[in-house]
Amino acid sequence: xxxxxxxxxxxxxxxxxxxxxxxxxxxxxxxxxxxxxxxxxxxxxxxxxxxxxxxxxxxxxxxxxxxxxxxxxxxxxxxxxxxxxxxxxxxxxxxxxxxxxxxxxxxxxxxxxxxxxxxxxxxxxxxxxxxxxxxxxxxxxxxxxxxxxxxxxxxxxxxxxxxxxxxxxxxxxxxxxxxxxxxxxxxxxxxxxxxxxxxxxxxxxxxxxxxxxxxxxx
Amino acid sequence: xxxxxxxxxxxxxxxxxxxxxxxxxxxxxxxxxxxxxxxxxxxxxxxxxxxxxxxxxxxxxxxxxxxxxxxxxxxxxxxxxxxxxxxxxxxxxxxxxxxxxxxxxxxxxxxxxxxxxxxxxxxxxxxxxxxxxxxxxxxxxxxxxxxxxxxxxxxxxxxxxxxxxxxxxxxxxxxxxxxxxxxxxxxxxxxxxxxxxxxxxxxxxxxxxxxxxxxxxx
Numbered sequence: 489x490x491x492x493x494x495x496x497x498x499x500x501x502x503x504x505x506x507x508x509x510x511x512x513x514x515x516x517x518x519x520x521x522x523x524x525x526x527x528x529x530x531x532x533x534x535x536x537x538x539x540x541x542x543x544x545x546x547x548x549x550x551x552x553x554x555x556x557x558x559x560x561x562x563x564x565x566x567x568x569x570x571x572x573x574x575x576x577x578x579x580x581x582x583x584x585x586x587x588x589x590x591x592x593x594x595x596x597x598x599x600x601x602x603x604x605x606x607x608x609x610x611x612x613x614x615x616x617x618x619x620x621x622x623x624x625x626x627x628x629x630x631x632x633x634x635x636x637x638x639x640x641x642x643x644x645x646x647x648x649x650x651x652x653x654x655x656x657x658x659x660x661x662x663x664x665x666x667x668x669x670x671x672x673x674x675x676x677x678x679x680x681x682x683x684x685x686x687x688x689x690x691x692x693x694x695x696x697x698x699x700x701x702x703x704x705x706x
Numbered sequence: 707x708x709x710x711x712x713x714x715x716x717x718x719x720x721x722x723x724x725x726x727x728x729x730x731x732x733x734x735x736x737x738x739x740x741x742x743x744x745x746x747x748x749x750x751x752x753x754x755x756x757x758x759x760x761x762x763x764x765x766x767x768x769x770x771x772x773x774x775x776x777x778x779x780x781x782x783x784x785x786x787x788x789x790x791x792x793x794x795x796x797x798x799x800x801x802x803x804x805x806x807x808x809x810x811x812x813x814x815x816x817x818x819x820x821x822x823x824x825x826x827x828x829x830x831x832x833x834x835x836x837x838x839x840x841x842x843x844x845x846x847x848x849x850x851x852x853x854x855x856x857x858x859x860x861x862x863x864x865x866x867x868x869x870x871x872x873x874x875x876x877x878x879x880x881x882x883x884x885x886x887x888x889x890x891x892x893x894x895x896x897x898x899x900x901x902x903x904x905x906x907x908x909x910x911x912x913x914x915x916x917x918x919x920x921x922x923x924x
Contacts, residue, residue: 598894641922645905673908676816680901687863687899688921690891697923703909704859704918 490660493517493555495548495570496562498529501586504632505559505624506543507533508640512663515542519551526551536635552577557584557660559624560611564589564600567607571614579617582653586624587611588685596690599683606678608647621648621657622678623669625685628698639666642700646671647678670703708878711735711773713766713788714780716747719804722850723777723842724761725751726858730881733760737769744769754853770795775802775878777842778829782807782818785825789832797835800871804842805829806903814908817901824896826865839866839875840896841887843903846916857884860918864889865896888921 492509494502497518506516510533518533520526523546530545537543552558552574558581562570567587571578587607589600604610608622623646631637644661646669648654658669672681691699710727712720715736724734728751736751738744741764748763755761770776770792776799780788785805789796805825807818822828826840841864849855862879864887866872876887890899909917 595892595894599898647905670909671912672905674813676813677901677904677908680817680898681905683895683898684902686895687865687890690895691888691921691924694889695924699924700922702920702922704920705915706909706913706917 489514491515491517491554491556493519493551493558495519495551495558495560495574496566497551498525499561499563500629500633501624502559502561503529503533504627504629505561505586507537508632508664509660510537510541510543512665514663516544517551517554518543518545519548520545521548523547523550549574549577555581557582557656559584559586561586564607568610568614571611575615575617578615581618582656583611583615583618583620584624584657585611585620585622588625588682590686596693597686599686602679605676606682608675608678608682612675619650619653620675621646621650621653622675622681623647623657623661625682626688626701627667628700631698640664641666643668643670643703645681645701647673647675647681649674670706707732709733709735709772709774711737711769711776713737713769713776713778713792714784715763715769716743717779717781718847718851719842720777720779721747721751722847723779723804723845725755726850726882727878728755728759728761730883732881734762735769735772736761736763737766738763739766741765741768767792767795773799775800775874777802777804779804782825786828786832789829793833793835796833799836800874801829801833801836801838802842802875803829803838803840806843806900808904814911815904817904820897823894824900826893826896826900830893837868837871838893839864839868839871840893840899841865841875841879843900844906844919845885846918849916858882858918859884861886861888861920863899863919865891865893865899867892888924
């Protein structure tokens with residue numbers, strides 16, 4: 489079991505992933521700018537889980553320091569500043585970036601330009617002493633958080649230049665019921681994986697769905 | 707049944723798609739810069755199909771003029787010039803763009819920058835009098851061409867700003883055994899769909915597969 493720290497862990501995506509990893513037996517920490525909010529979110533999440541679930545809440549910097557693996561689940565507009573502030577506690581650690589740089593207007597979602605190419609490459613640039621892997625871009629937070637949903641039926645595209653780190657994340661993904669990790673290339677090809685979330689939002693609107701992806705023939 | 711013209715139809719992707727549409731009963735035309743090469747490719751393809759298959763080969767401009775729907779399957783580096791040359795015969799028609807702007811180096815495939823954002827948006831810019839839809843980016847030409855493969859088990863993401871045109875293409879996709887068309891947003895979100903082919907190439911290398919995509923919960 490691995491202690492997983494969710495930075496921005498009080499948002500839907502962070503809480504949803506933390507919930508599924510806690511159900512899989514991993515100790516999870518919800519991080520937030522406000523330790524009180526993190527604690528409250530952790531208490532609320534723990535109440536929905538079996539008694540053996542190990543869920544704590546603390547400030548992002550404490551969560552980063554305590555975690556063996558950190559999962560970045562903040563909104564894109566706070567992404568760079570958060571990681572710059574946490575460079576020291578994240579040094580030497582595996583950091584999983586789930587961030588989708590998206591904008592929204594009256595026609596729906598669209599991909600934002602990122603100076604480094606993608607949120608994952610931005611994380612790698614800001615955290616030169618961490619091992620950055622990108623994953624969990626497409627999974628629906630609504631499904632992750634839904635107590636009626638036992639199995640989250642989706643593949644998770646896992647990207648990284650550090651293959652052992654990507655392998656570690658794939659194995660973690662496989663711990664979640666219904667999910668499978670699929671290695672999908674280097675970080676230089678993360679941009680389109682992050683941006684594809686805009687298409688899934690279009691699909692969700694058109695089909696009233698919580699769309700995910702499966703990779704065939706793998 | 708719809709007469710489908712494949713521009714750049716002597717390449718693997720064009721011949722592969724033409725083969726599957728011919729098997730579904732649609733008359734198909736392989737277009738090429740060289741009418742002789744188009745004719746030879748059509749003869750070769752026809753020999754692998756049941757006698758009722760309707761397969762012709764001709765120059766790209768004649769194929770564009772004859773087709774009810776044109777499918778653009780050229781390599782990206784010839785994309786803009788081909789479409790500029792065919793603006794007149796493609797006027798008023800539905801044009802399906804399948805082109806993936808990719809580069810390759812020793813680390814594999816990566817997405818190229820396109821001035822208009824994507825190949826599909828480039829087609830829409832070059833062909834203001836056509837109705838442009840993007841589709842068929844991820845399907846493996848190897849599977850399409852393999853006579854042992856009866857069913858090509860994949861979803862096809864269909865993008866377009868003209869909804870009736872996108873609906874028409876979705877219905878066409880559904881004619882191919884195993885395929886399903888899924889509406890996946892506007893052309894401004896085509897870039898990441900095209901670029902995702904680089905990730906599928908990484909997946910194919912890692913898993914020795916011919917990966918495709920299925921959208922879950924739709």
